[in-house]
Amino acid sequence: MSTEAPRGSAGWPLYEVFVRGKRGLNHVHVGSLHAADERMALTNARDLYTRRNEGVSIWVVRSDAITASTPDEKDPFFSPSGDKVYRHPTFYAIPDDVPHI
Amino acid sequence: MTVTDGAGGSDGATALPELSAHFDATIAHDQRIEPRDWMPDGYRATLVRQIAQHAHSEIIGMQPEGEWITKAPSLRRKAILFAKVQDEAGHGLYLYSAAETLGIDRAELTERLLEGRQKYSSIFNYPTLSFADVGVIGWFVDGAAICNQVPLCRSSYGPYARSMVRICKEESFHQRQGYELLLTMMRGTQKQRAQVQDAVDRWWWPSLMMFGPPDDDSPNSAQSMAWKIKRHSNDELRQRFVDMTVPQAERLGVTLPDPELRWNEERGRHDFGTPDFTELMRVIKGDGPCNAQRMARRTKAHQDGAWVREAAAAHAAKQTAHQQEGSAA
Numbered sequence: 001m002s003t004e005a006p007r008g009s010a011g012w013p014l015y016e017v018f019v020r021g022k023r024g025l026n027h028v029h030v031g032s033l034h035a036a037d038e039r040m041a042l043t044n045a046r047d048l049y050t051r052r053n054e055g056v057s058i059w060v061v062r063s064d065a066i067t068a069s070t071p072d073e074k075d076p077f078f079s080p081s082g083d084k085v086y087r088h089p090t091f092y093a094i095p096d097d098v099p100h101i
Numbered sequence: 102m103t104v105t106d107g108a109g110g111s112d113g114a115t116a117l118p119e120l121s122a123h124f125d126a127t128i129a130h131d132q133r134i135e136p137r138d139w140m141p142d143g144y145r146a147t148l149v150r151q152i153a154q155h156a157h158s159e160i161i162g163m164q165p166e167g168e169w170i171t172k173a174p175s176l177r178r179k180a181i182l183f184a185k186v187q188d189e190a191g192h193g194l195y196l197y198s199a200a201e202t203l204g205i206d207r208a209e210l211t212e213r214l215l216e217g218r219q220k221y222s223s224i225f226n227y228p229t230l231s232f233a234d235v236g237v238i239g240w241f242v243d244g245a246a247i248c249n250q251v252p253l254c255r256s257s258y259g260p261y262a263r264s265m266v267r268i269c270k271e272e273s274f275h276q277r278q279g280y281e282l283l284l285t286m287m288r289g290t291q292k293q294r295a296q297v298q299d300a301v302d303r304w305w306w307p308s309l310m311m312f313g314p315p316d317d318d319s320p321n322s323a324q325s326m327a328w329k330i331k332r333h334s335n336d337e338l339r340q341r342f343v344d345m346t347v348p349q350a351e352r353l354g355v356t357l358p359d360p361e362l363r364w365n366e367e368r369g370r371h372d373f374g375t376p377d378f379t380e381l382m383r384v385i386k387g388d389g390p391c392n393a394q395r396m397a398r399r400t401k402a403h404q405d406g407a408w409v410r411e412a413a414a415a416h417a418a419k420q421t422a423h424q425q426e427g428s429a430a
Contacts, residue, residue, distance in 0.1 A: 011414050012410070012413070012414060012417075014201070031195055031198045031199075031263075031264070032198045032201065033194065033198065034207070036410075036413035036414050036416065036417040037413075037416070037417040037420060037421075040413065040417075047191075048191055048194055048195075051184075051187070051188070051191060052271075068137075070137065
């Protein structure tokens with residue numbers, strides 16, 4: 001991944017935008033935008049991503065502040081969970097006549 | 102997102118044939134390619150070109166209708182038009198955001214547009230002569246855009262597909278406001294009905310050209326479809342648009358200006374005439390009625406906004422410096 005500060009429109013950094021759709025839901029990534037500072041990033045995010053009441057709360061975070069795993073699904077990073085089928089409820093055979101389980 | 106920018110996965114650790122096989126398998130399984138996945142250079146270049154052209158079209162597309170904001174006949178129509186033009190700006194920005202995940206900066210894309218190295222849709226090089234044009238643009242141009250864009254919601258490149266989902270939701274308002282505007286005018290005076298028919302006559306063929314050249318003359322289509330960037334051919338989408346629009350025209354009470362247009366019982370679809378593709382090529386090359394005007398205005402807006410961009414950056418730098426002084430003290 002790029003660790004250098006994103007080049008930007010007139011040197012404005014890139015921000016990632018996360019929106020909470022309504023109370024009770026997580027913030028979800030919706031896209032990115034350039035802004036001169038955090039306040040502008042927030043107001044621009046409101047204008048760009050919530051024109052139709054899509055959100056009750058917005059987070060903006062500079063793209064270069066995010067640390068990410070590599071995207072490959074075969075990445076060894078995720079292998080610790082790959083072979084542990086016993087972590088899933090379907091691993092356990094329970095007779096059909098046992099109720100409520 | 103640029104976090105996921107660039108060439109992750111192609112750092113030399115994995116051999117090219119393996120990366121390529123993994124990419125092909127992802128496409129074959131109808132899974133999405135995400136920004137940091139390895140992808141062929143051609144795939145990346147095709148996406149940058151297509152997404153940038155799409156983004157530029159949204160931004161230039163603000164102009165033909167924007168002209169009517171101050172001349173809209175009522176406060177209601179003015180508010181609707183404002184919201185629509187604002188949406189076009191938003192669509193452009195969603196798409197620039199998607200393009201940036203491919204490792205290109207949007208300032209660079211703007212530069213390429215202004216230098217004429219990247220194109221926008223030919224449709225926006227036609228003039229809006231009466232307020233009926235605003236309605237017909239919503240009905241035809243946004244209708245055609247919906248035909249084109251709904252399949253793109255399943256495009257193989259994740260960020261592009263996700264942008265299209267947002268855009269399609271909003272295009273529906275665009276098309277409906279246009280059709281409703283026309284219904285209203287058709288209930289008006291004889292002169293208003295004539296204006297609607299005139300706008301239909303002028304916009305019909307350019308709208309059909311929006312789907313691009315015919316399949317046997319569309320050099321990039323086959324590869325784009327193999328990569329599942331595109332899901333349907335130009336001619337198939339054009340046919341869908343005609344089939345969708347004919348009954349709407351009947352209901353509205355206007356005539357589509359094509360003597361060859363008729364229902365084909367056997368095919369279960371409409372037969373229709375061939376758009377003048379030499380006109381399409383001419384307009385794409387820059388010789389449409391409004392090409393020069395559109396580019397001049399876009400360039401002026403960019404230049405006029407330069408001091409705002411610079412001032413905001415200077416202000417931000419100053420604030421940061423103040424904060425650093427504060428924390429040092």
